[in-house]
Amino acid sequence: MAQQKPRAIMIQGAGSNVGKSMVVAGITRALVNRGLTVRPFKPQNMSNNAAVTSDGGEIGRAQALQALAAKVPAHTDMNPILLKPETDTGAQVIVQGKRYATLRARDYAKAKPDLLRPALESFHRLCDQADIVVIEGAGSPAEVNLRKGDIANMGFAEAAGVPVVLLGDIDRGGVIAQLVGTQVILPDADADRIKAFAVNKFRGDVSLFADGEQAIVDQTGWTNLGTLPWFSDAWRLPAEDVMDIASKKGGKVKIAVPRLNRIANFDDLDPLSAEPDVSVEIIEAGRPLPGDADLVLIPGSKSTIADLAHFRAQGWDIDLKAHVRRGGRVLGICGGYQMLGTEIADPEGIEGAPCTVAGLGLLDVKTVMKPHKRLALSNATYRATGDDVTGYEIHLGVTEGADCANAWLDLDGRAEGAATADGLIKGCYLHGLFSSDKFRASYMADLGAAAQISYDADMEQVLDALAQHIEDHMDVDALLDIAATPTAKA
Structure with a gap:
């Protein structure tokens, strides 16, 4: 492992709902269990499932779970820009925990450049507190139509000078095209920020995908961090996206x-x-x-x-x-x-x-x-x-x-x-x-009915199991080496 102190790594997705939030939580707990001081961060999130923080603001629920994984209180710096949809075309904008405005999508696009500053402020405060900051992107950087003024993916990575790991979802099919296609469509400077990839949600024998992993390496030149099998206890973790909540029957x-x-x-x-x-x-x-x-x-x-x-x-x-x-x-x-x-x-x-x-x-x-x-x-x-x-x-x-x-x-x-x-x-x-x-x-x-679980203990057990899942199937040492080598800033 590199001796230089790690700083930050950004996990971006080759699409929405590829499992970024869960993987960031797992990486965070795995690094904490290694003895590192870790802080989670997501520059911009969109969710109506918010959490109240120790400093009296609100952030996305996923970052509160990631704070739990880091074994620290949730703080507004962990998600400085939160969008809470109110209509199909507009959302309440929360900046560093407090209401900033209610904006239509077109007006928010104009406001984004002004919101990069508070996002970077929050990020740098977290860097001062931690050995490493694990950053979660939003959606996909392949949405190049949203690149101008971006503060959620490559725009933030560029401004902060952080390297990127791209996560793909094999469960929905076409993961090789997801990952390789993202590199193809990105501008060269953005593509160069991606240093590695990982594949998530594999069902079955992971060794059967070895040729697929090699095909991605051959096409992109990126480091392969591994393929994560389906994590069967994922349903026990709090969902952030309303589309992820599902009925649980049998009681x-x-x-x-x-x-x-x-x-x-x-x-x-x-x-x-x-x-x-x-x-x-x-x-x-x-x-x-x-x-x-x-x-x-x-x-x-x-x-x-x-x-x-x-x-x-x-x-x-x-x-x-x-x-x-x-x-x-x-x-x-x-x-x-x-x-x-x-x-x-x-x-x-x-x-x-x-x-x-x-x-x-x-x-x-x-x-x-x-x-x-x-x-x-x-x-x-x-x-x-x-x-x-x-x-x-x-x-x-x-x-x-x-x-x-x-x-x-x-x-x-x-x-x-x-x-x-x-x-x-x-x-x-x-x-x-x-x-x-x-x-x-x-x-x-x-x-x-009779209650049978201790909820807080149950969450700790799941997070530790997720951390071991990450350690077993992802090259965490390689991830730390990448995090220790910042990229060029804008």
């Missing part, structure tokens, strides 16, 4: 979760999905809510009013009322909590045109949207049992009404949430509450 208790168009912070589902006694069924648009569900959980939303309209358009409001008539339980978290009330008012037009809409009417509360976003890591107590609950708040709006008298959490010294008198319908703003083992056990007991 004796069924939780139905309608997939909202702008579903947000759906990591609330992960601890429940990990429990053997629980089935978490994601209900797609066009399908009814199942009549045999024990609980309907309405998750968070980036655009509550629009998602409430989508909810009604599927007929889920009718299904939900039938579920309640049968004595079924309902839980709304954040945006889902707001939907359960009698009214949602947006007088300042925060989510779109100013309006007031009727809620689902299952809780006697009303919500008024306010421009101030509450971001906080929070500690609570579950009133029914006294169990400690930890989680986070990330929401706009104030919710008040008669059913708040039935608050079921004490949150940092104040009452939180609302419930019907019989307790079957509940809502609250606290995300992440099911990560608390005792609370999850108490809640599951009410549903007729």
Whole structure:
């Protein structure tokens, strides 16, 4: 291994969803287990599944998982630019943890050059703290139509002077063309920044792909870091992309979760999905809510009013009322909590045109949207049992009404949430509450199931297994040698 102190390496993908987030988490934990101080970084991310950080901001959920892999608190420097889609053509832009603006795609393209500066500031602060920074790209550098002003892939690599490893996905087929084609289409200066490649998600005998690896080396001249077999425990890690969340069946208790168009912070589902006694069924648009569900959980939303309209358009409001008539339980978290009330008012037009809409009417509360976003890591107590609950708040709006008298959490010294008198319908703003083992056990007991896992310990076990997976199948020494040799800056 080279003796020069490593600095940074950037993992880019030959396409979207090739497994970059998971591989970066695995590399990060593998290097930590080798005794290195590591920081994860992603200059620009797009996700409505955000995490609240120790410094009071928000970043993409994948970078929070990577911080866990690094065994350090999540910090806004780890993902300085976060895009949170609100419509098909526009997104809220978060810069170093705080709201910067809401921009349409065309306007964001114009703003990107100004956002490179804070991205580089955050990156250099992380470099000062670590032996190595492991950087995740976004999408693919082969999208050369997006190269001008780019801060997510090669534009950032060029500005920071960092070498690149290109990751391909063999599971979707055509991986040789993915990797070789990327080199062909890139401008020479960008192609030269790629020093190595790896292949991800191989099913079967990896040795059968040896000729394929050699073909890529022969065509590109890049170092081969190896082919990673399919990591069977990947489903146990929090998903960041809404397209990656899937139903988990087989448990004796069924939780139905309608997939909202702008579903947000759906990591609330992960601890429940990990429990053997629980089935978490994601209900797609066009399908009814199942009549045999024990609980309907309405998750968070980036655009509550629009998602409430989508909810009604599927007929889920009718299904939900039938579920309640049968004595079924309902839980709304954040945006889902707001939907359960009698009214949602947006007088300042925060989510779109100013309006007031009727809620689902299952809780006697009303919500008024306010421009101030509450971001906080929070500690609570579950009133029914006294169990400690930890989680986070990330929401706009104030919710008040008669059913708040039935608050079921004490949150940092104040009452939180609302419930019907019989307790079957509940809502609250606290995300992440099911990560608390005792609370999850108490809640599951009410549903007729037993909790069987320690969620935090489970995550540590999976990350260590992922790190060993990386060590077993990737040339980590070669990766460190590449990271120790910065490339030319712009």
